[in-house]
Amino acid sequence: xxxxxxxxxxxxxxxxxxxxxxxxxxxxxxxxxxxxxxxxxxxxxxxxxxxxxxxxxxxxxxxxxxxxxxxxxxxxxxxxxxxxxxxxxxxxxxxxxxxxxxxxxxxxxxxxxxxxxxxxxxxxxxxxxxxxxxxxxxxxxxxxxxxxxxxxxxxxxxxxxxxxxxxxxxxxxxxxxxxxxxxxxxxxxxxxxxxxxxxxxxxxxxxxxxxxxxxxxxxxxxxxxxxxxxxxxxxxxxxxxxxxxxxxxxxxxxxxxxxxxxxxxxxxxxxxxxxxxxxxxxxxxxxxxxxxxxxxxxxxxxxxxxxxxxxxxxxxxxxxxxxxxxxxxxxxxxxxxxxxxxxxxxxxxxxxxxxxxxxxxxxxxxxxxxxxxxxxxxxxxxxxxxxxxxxxxxxxxxxxxxxxxxxxxxxxxxxxxxxxxxxxxxxxxxxxxxxxxxx
Amino acid sequence: xxxxxxxxxxxxxxxxxxxxxxxxxxxxxxxxxxxxxxxxxxxxxxxxxxxxxxxxxxxxxxxxxxxxxxxxxxxxxxxxxxxxxxxxxxxxxxxxxxxxxxxxxxxxxxxxxxxxxxxxxxxxxxxxxxxxxxxxxxxxxxxxxxxxxxxxxxxxxxxxxxxxxxxxxxxxxxxxxxxxxxxxxxxxxxxxxxxxxxxxxxxxxxxxxxxxxxxxxxxxxxxxxxxxxxxxxxxxxxxxxxxxxxxxxxxxxxxxxxxxxxxxxxxxxxxxxxxxxxxxxxxxxxxxxxxxxxxxxxxxxxxxxxxxxxxxxxxxxxxxxxxxxxxxxxxxxxxxxxxxxxxxxxxxxxxxxxxxxxxxxxxxxxxxxxxxxxxxxxxxxxxxxxxxxxxxxxxxxxxxxxxxxxxxxxxxxxxxxxxxxxxxxxxxxxxxxxxxxxx
Numbered sequence: 001x002x003x004x005x006x007x008x009x010x011x012x013x014x015x016x017x018x019x020x021x022x023x024x025x026x027x028x029x030x031x032x033x034x035x036x037x038x039x040x041x042x043x044x045x046x047x048x049x050x051x052x053x054x055x056x057x058x059x060x061x062x063x064x065x066x067x068x069x070x071x072x073x074x075x076x077x078x079x080x081x082x083x084x085x086x087x088x089x090x091x092x093x094x095x096x097x098x099x100x101x102x103x104x105x106x107x108x109x110x111x112x113x114x115x116x117x118x119x120x121x122x123x124x125x126x127x128x129x130x131x132x133x134x135x136x137x138x139x140x141x142x143x144x145x146x147x148x149x150x151x152x153x154x155x156x157x158x159x160x161x162x163x164x165x166x167x168x169x170x171x172x173x174x175x176x177x178x179x180x181x182x183x184x185x186x187x188x189x190x191x192x193x194x195x196x197x198x199x200x201x202x203x204x205x206x207x208x209x210x211x212x213x214x215x216x217x218x219x220x221x222x223x224x225x226x227x228x229x230x231x232x233x234x235x236x237x238x239x240x241x242x243x244x245x246x247x248x249x250x251x252x253x254x255x256x257x258x259x260x261x262x263x264x265x266x267x268x269x270x271x272x273x274x275x276x277x278x279x280x281x282x283x284x285x286x287x288x289x290x291x292x293x294x295x296x297x298x299x300x301x302x303x304x305x306x307x308x309x310x311x312x313x314x315x316x317x318x319x320x321x322x323x324x325x326x327x328x329x330x331x332x333x334x335x336x337x338x339x340x341x342x343x344x345x346x347x348x349x350x351x352x353x354x355x356x357x358x359x360x361x362x363x364x365x366x367x368x369x370x371x372x373x374x375x376x377x378x379x380x381x382x383x384x385x386x387x388x389x390x391x392x393x394x395x396x397x398x399x400x401x402x403x404x405x406x407x408x409x410x411x412x413x414x415x416x417x418x419x420x421x422x423x424x425x426x427x428x429x430x431x432x433x434x435x436x437x438x439x
Numbered sequence: 440x441x442x443x444x445x446x447x448x449x450x451x452x453x454x455x456x457x458x459x460x461x462x463x464x465x466x467x468x469x470x471x472x473x474x475x476x477x478x479x480x481x482x483x484x485x486x487x488x489x490x491x492x493x494x495x496x497x498x499x500x501x502x503x504x505x506x507x508x509x510x511x512x513x514x515x516x517x518x519x520x521x522x523x524x525x526x527x528x529x530x531x532x533x534x535x536x537x538x539x540x541x542x543x544x545x546x547x548x549x550x551x552x553x554x555x556x557x558x559x560x561x562x563x564x565x566x567x568x569x570x571x572x573x574x575x576x577x578x579x580x581x582x583x584x585x586x587x588x589x590x591x592x593x594x595x596x597x598x599x600x601x602x603x604x605x606x607x608x609x610x611x612x613x614x615x616x617x618x619x620x621x622x623x624x625x626x627x628x629x630x631x632x633x634x635x636x637x638x639x640x641x642x643x644x645x646x647x648x649x650x651x652x653x654x655x656x657x658x659x660x661x662x663x664x665x666x667x668x669x670x671x672x673x674x675x676x677x678x679x680x681x682x683x684x685x686x687x688x689x690x691x692x693x694x695x696x697x698x699x700x701x702x703x704x705x706x707x708x709x710x711x712x713x714x715x716x717x718x719x720x721x722x723x724x725x726x727x728x729x730x731x732x733x734x735x736x737x738x739x740x741x742x743x744x745x746x747x748x749x750x751x752x753x754x755x756x757x758x759x760x761x762x763x764x765x766x767x768x769x770x771x772x773x774x775x776x777x778x779x780x781x782x783x784x785x786x787x788x789x790x791x792x793x794x795x796x797x798x799x800x801x802x803x804x805x806x807x808x809x810x811x812x813x814x815x816x817x818x819x820x821x822x823x824x825x826x827x828x829x830x831x832x833x834x835x836x837x838x839x840x841x842x843x844x845x846x847x848x849x850x851x852x853x854x855x856x857x858x859x860x861x862x863x864x865x866x867x868x869x870x871x872x873x874x875x876x877x878x
Contacts, residue, residue, distance in 0.1 A: 068673065069703075072692045087846060088682060095737040118709075118739050120669030122679035135737045137669060137779065139680040158738060184841075185849040192852065199878065200696060204689030204781055205852035208682070212674030230559030230576060234507065235651030240561035241578040243527060243647070250643030253511045257639060264508075270557075298534040298574045299597060300557050340576065342643055368855075368877050369833055370809045394808055402623075407526060410624040413631065413644035416807075438807050438877070439638065 042423060043351060043385045046317045049327055050352045051360065053334045057287055058360045062218045068203045073259050074216035075362025076202070080192040082209055085182035090140040092117075093177040097131035097153055097167060098144035101174040113165045116158065117141060131167055133158045140178055147177035185209075197358070197365040217361040221261040223286040224251055225278065227293040227302050228340060229270040246342040246409055247292040254349050255290070258357060258364040270294070272305035279306070283333045290353070293340030296324040303337045312337070318423055320384045321406035322347040341406035347387045350418060350437065368438040372398035372417075377430050380421040389415035392436050415439065481862060482790060482824045485756045488766055490795045492773045496726055497799045501657045507642050512698050513655035514801025515641070519631040521648055524621035529579040531556075532616040536570035536592055536606060537583035540613040552604045555597065556580060570606055572597045579617055586616035624648075636797070636804040656800040660700040662725040663690055664717065666732040666741050667779060668709040685781040685848055686731040693788050694729070697796060697803040709733070711744035718745070722772045729792070732779030735763040742776045751776070757862055759823045760845035761786040780845035786826045789857060789876065807877040811837035811856075816869050819843075819860040828854035831875050854878065 041049070063077040092098065098117065103109060116133035117123040123141035126132055131148070132141055140147070148169045150156055159165035185191060191209060196202055198216065206214055226248045234244045245267055252262045265282055268275040279289060294303035295314055303326055304314055312328030312335055321344040326337025338348040350367070358366045375397045380386035389401045389412050398419055402411020417436040421428065428434065480488070502516040531537065537556065542548060555572035556562040562580035565571055570587070571580055579586070587608045589595055598604035624630060630648060635641055637655065645653055665687045673683045684706055691701045704721055707714040718728060733742035734753055742765055743753050751767030751774055760783040765776025777787040789806070797805045814836045819825035828840045828851050837858060841850020856875040860867065867873065 068688045069691050069695070069701075072695060084677070086848060088677060089680065093844070093846075095735070116738065119667060120680050120709075133738070135739060136735070137667075137682070179844065179846055184847050191849065200689050200692040200785065201848075201851045201854065201878065203692050204685045204785070205848045207673045207688035208685035208781065208848045210671075210673050210675075210677060210683040212672070228558060228576075232649075233651070234646045234649050236649075238523070238527060238649060241528065241559050243576070244649040246643045246647035249507045249646035250639050252508050253639040253642050256508070256511060270559075296534070296575070299555065299572070300574060342647065346639065346643070368807055368809075368831070370807075370831070371835055392807070392809070396810055405532070405618065407532075407618055408623050409525060409640075409644045409647045410630065412640045415640065439640065 041315060041317050043317060043319050046319075046325060046327070047352050047356060050336065051356045053327060053329075053336075054288070054356055054360055057220060057334075058217070063215055064218050065213050065215050067213050068207055068211075071198050071203060071214050071216050072200070073363060073365075074198050074219070076192055076194055076196040076198055076214065077217050077362075078215040079190065079194050080206060080209070080211070080214070082185045082187050082189050082191045084187050084210065086184040086208055087179050087181055089181050091119075091137050091179050092134045092140060092147045093136065093179050094147055094149045095135055096133075096147045096149040096177065097169060098123075098126060098134040098141055098147050099131045099169060099172070100126060100128060100143060101146040101172055101176070103129055104148075104169055104171040106171055108168060108170050110166050110168050113159055113163075113167055114141075116161055131169060145174040145178070146172040148172055149177065195362040197362050199365065217363060219259060219261050220287040220357075220361075221263060221285065222255050223263045223265055223279070223282045223289045224248065224255065225265045225268050225275070225289070225291045226251075227268045227270065227275060227291060229300070231267050231293075233267060247338075247340070247345045250342055251290065251292065251338075251345055251349060254346065254354075258354055260288075260357075268302065270300050270302045272302050272308070275302055275306040279330055283331045286333060289330055289333055289335040291326070291335070291337045292345050293338075295326040295337040295339055307335075307337075310335075318384045319347070319351065320381055320386045320404065322351065322387070323384075325352075339406075342409050343389070343406040343412055346412065347406075347418065350439075351387065370436055370438065371433050372396050372436050374419075374428055374430055374432050374434055375399045377428060377432075378419075378421065379427050380425055382426050383423060385423045386421040386425075388419040388421065390417050390419040390436065391415055392417045392438065398434060398436055480754060480756050482756060482758050485758075485764060485766070486791050486795060489775065489791045490799065492766060492768075492775075493727070493795055493799055496659060496773075497656070502654055503657050504652050504654050506652050507646055507650075510637050510642060510653050510655050511639070512802055512804075513637050513658075515631055515633055515635045515637055515653065516656050516801075517654040518629065518633050519645060519648070519650070519653070521624045521626050521628050521630045523626050523649065525623040525647055526618050526620055528620050530558075530576050530618050531573045531579060531586045532575065532618050533586055533588045534574055535572075535586045535588040535616065536608060537562075537565060537573040537580055537586050538570045538608060538611070539565060539567060539582060540585040540611055540615070542568055543608055543610040545610055547607060547609050549605050549607050552598055552602075552606055553580075555600055570608060584613040584617070585611040587611055588616065634801040636801050638804065656802065658698060658700050659726040659796075659800075660702060660724065661694050662702045662704055662718070662721045662728045663687065663694065664704045664707055664714070664728070664730045665690075666707045666709065666714060666730060668739075670706050670732075672706060686777075686779070686784045689781055690729065690731065690777075690784055690788060693785065693793075697793055699727075699796075707741065709739050709741045711741050711747070714741055714745040718769055722770045725772060728769055728772055728774040730765070730774070730776045731784050732777075734765040734776040734778055746774075746776075749774075757823045758786070758790065759820055759825045759843065761790065761826070762823075764791075778845075781848050782828070782845040782851055785851065786845075786857065789878075790826065809875055809877065810872050811835050811875050813858075813867055813869055813871050813873055814838045816867060816871075817858075817860065818866050819864055821865050822862060824862045825860035825864075827858040827860065829856050829858040829875065830854055831856045831877065837873060837875055
C-alpha cells in the first residue's frame, strides 16, 4: 500500500477553498494526500458509516401493512409463522385410484370402483375392498393410504360416474403418490424471517398460508440533487464546456429500481446558497438526501460549501472510482454526497447505499454475487478497492467494458456486472477469478 | 429416453372426458401416454410456439415515447445513434494545471499561472509559457494539450484568482490526464440497439447524449385467471379439501416484476361456462390471457373444457414440473394455460413466457444464467427437462431446495435460482456442474 507517494503535498498550508484543491476521484493511480489523511476509509468502513446513518429508518413507525401484490419488492417487517399445515390435508399427487394398500396383494387385485373424488370436495371414507377415482390435489378419503396412477390401472380409464364397475390395480406401499399434510411446512414452523425481500416466491408462500396482507417496511423517499455549473438537462441547449446530466437519470432510476420514491429537485448550480435553500425546501418531506458532485477538494465544490455548519463529513474512501464521499445530516436528514462522474455515482450507489438498504430493510434484494474468469488482465491502484464494469458471459468468463475511467457511460451501458478488485490487489492475469456483482 | 414405458395405456379407448383422465404433471418419473403422443413437445419447441403466438405484439402501434425515468425496465423500440461526441469536448481528468507539453522540458519548468478554468466555462486560449488552473471536467483551453495534477505542482495549491504567481511543474506527454472528445462514444456511432432492456446504465447513456425521451414497447396487459373448485382467496375461510390460492399472487407478482400490467379476474370455479363468460368479459381489454389449472387430462379440466370451439391446443411439454400446457387464442386473444400447481406455474412463466417477452420486446431483462456445482446428487426423469429449485451460494455451489414435487411452495420461497437439468440427463453426482437461472 502506497497511499502517500507525494510527500511534498503534506506540506500544503491551510488555505482558502481555492487553495485546498487536490486530486479528484478519477481514473488514475495517484496519491491521496495530507491534511485529510484521517478521513481515509476502506470500502467496508464507509459502508458501515452509511449503515449507522440509516439505521434509524428501520425503527418502528416506518412500517405499513399491504395487500400481497402491493408488497412486491418490499422488505418483510415481521416474522411469519405458518398458521396451518401446507398442504392443509393429505392429497393425491396424481389422477388415479385411492386405495387401502393392504387391500392389494403382491399379485394385484380387482376392486370395486367407489364414487370419484374431485379436488375441493370432502370425500366419504373409503370402504375396504374399493378404489375411489381421485384427481390431483383432491383430499385422500379417510381410510385410503395410497394412490395408483390411472395409467397403471386396467382398464386405464375412469368409469362413468355411478356405473357399477371394477378395476384391476397393482400393489403399492402405503403413502405412494400421497402428499402428506404438512409435507411442505407445518403449522407453527417459521415460514419467513423479518428482513426477507418479498419476491413472487415469498408472496406466493404467504398467499398459500392464507394471509391476504403483510407488514413491510415503508417505501423511503429520497431527494436527489445533481450539481454543477457545467450540467444541462437532457433536451436542453448544450453550450461550450457543458455536458448533459446523466447522473440524475442514472441515480433516479437506480433508486427507483431499488424500491425508493425519488424527488428530483433539478440541477443545482455551483452556488452554495442556492443549493442550501433547495435542500431546505425539500428536506422535511424526505428520509434521505443524495447529491452528486461538489464533494471533492477542488476549487468549486458546491456541496462541501453548502454543508458549512451542518454535520456532514467529507473524506476519501479507498475505492476507484467513487473515492470522494460526503456523509452526514442536513437539518437532521441523512445525506450522502456522491462524486460527480456518472460511473462514480453508480458505483457509490451500488457499493454503499444499495447493500445498506438491503441489509437494513430487506429491500432491494441483494445483488447476485458470482465468480468469473477474466478474459484479459487488469491493473488496479495500490491501496484501493477497484470496481470495474464488465459483462459476465454465459461461459463464466468476464469481459471488461471500457477502461477504468469514470466518465465512460457507454461502457457502463454495455455492462451487466461490476467487477470487484479488492484493496491490496494491484494486478490480475487473464483467467484470474474475480468476484462480480450482477447489475 | 423412455417416454412410453406403460404400453397398456396405449390401448385406452376414446371416451368421454371423465374417461380420458391420465397422468398429471407432477413429481414422478412416469409415462406419457398414447393418443396424445403427437402433442409432446420439447421445452425449446414449446418456447418457439409461445414466441410465434406473441410475435405480433412486437409490431408497430405497440410502442410509445416516454420520458427517460418513465422508461425504466422497458424494451427499447428504436436504434439509438449518438447525436454528439461523449465527452462533447476535451476535458480535464484531474484538478491541476493545463499546459502545453512542449513548454516543459525533461527537467521541469516554472510557468506563469493563467486565469483558472472552472467546469462549465469556455476558456480563453492558453498562452505559450503559462499554466491554467483547471478543474476536473472543465474544458481544456485551446492550445493546452496536457494536465499536471495539482499535487505534482510546487507549490501544490492554486494561487488566489488574479494573483500574479508562478508554479513549478514536471513534464508530461501530450494527452496526459485529458479525456478527449469522443473517447467514450463518437457522434454517429451506434449507442443502443432496439430490443435493449433499459436499466439505469442505458438510460444514463441516453441522458448523457442529451435525449429527454425514448421510444419503447408499450406495457402489455395480461388477464390472469386462476381456476379450481378447491381454491380459496387468501383471507377467506378454508373448508375441508380446500387450499388457498398461491398461484394468483405468485403469477401476478411475477408478471408485474416482468413489467406487465395485470388484471386479476379472481378465481374461477370448475364451471366451463362461467370461465368462458369471465374471459369474454375481459378479453377485449388485454393483450394476453394466462390461466392456471385445468389443462391436464383429468376428469375436471375446466380450461380445456372452456376452450371448446376456440383455437387452443393442449399438450404435454417434456418438462418437470409444468408438463401440461395450453396454448392458442381465445376470441383472437393469445392465451397460455399453465398447470395448477404453484411451482409448475412459476416454472412455466420462467421457462416460456418471460424469456419470450425478453426476446421479443427487450423487457424484462433476461435472467442471469450462471453455472454452479451441485452440493448433492439428483435424479431426473428420462426424456424430460427437469427444473429444480435451489440456492446458488456465494462459493458457487448450488443447494437444492425441497424435492422435485411441484407443490412445495416453501422450498420455492427459499430459493434464489432455478436449476436446469436438460432432457436426456437422468442423474447428476454431487459436484456436477449445472446451469442455474437466477430468480
